[in-house]
Amino acid sequence: xxxxxxxxxxxxxxxxxxxxxxxxxxxxxxxxxxxxxxxxxxxxxxxxxxxxxxxxxxxxxxxxxxxxxxxxxxxxxxxxxxxxxxxxxxxxxxxxxxxxxxxxxxxxxxxxxxxxxxxxxxxxxx
Numbered sequence: 001x002x003x004x005x006x007x008x009x010x011x012x013x014x015x016x017x018x019x020x021x022x023x024x025x026x027x028x029x030x031x032x033x034x035x036x037x038x039x040x041x042x043x044x045x046x047x048x049x050x051x052x053x054x055x056x057x058x059x060x061x062x063x064x065x066x067x068x069x070x071x072x073x074x075x076x077x078x079x080x081x082x083x084x085x086x087x088x089x090x091x092x093x094x095x096x097x098x099x100x101x102x103x104x105x106x107x108x109x110x111x112x113x114x115x116x117x118x119x120x121x122x123x124x125x126x
Contacts, residue, residue: 004023006094012124022078024079029072030053031101032099033102036070038093040091045095045110049064054104059108081094089124090124095118096117097110097117
């Protein structure tokens with residue numbers, strides 16, 4: 001099993017930045033493709049960004065492309081999400097997830113993720 005713990009959320013003004021971290025423990029972190037998802041109040045959880053097991057390939061949702069960057073440090077067993085130019089509509093609970101790596105591809109579908117963290121709240125004020 002893999003345990004995932006997010007941190008770095010908080011309250012920020014529109015236009016500001018935050019960096020989320022997701023610390024993994026348990027099985028070898030590099031065995032997993034990783035992703036970030038978010039869920040706003042009254043809305044379904046949505047995909048934000050994904051990265052393959054060694055960090056050589058990433059994919060970002062159109063809504064965050066050019067503003068958010070996913071990355072990972074396998075030596076530290078940590079996943080990151082750098083969020084710049086934040087907007088009020090980015091307000092949500094952000095959750096990291098791990099999917100057993102299948103080749104070098106990223107994983108976009110929620111149903112393919114095996115482990116989930118508890119989430120961290122990000123609130124962007126206007």
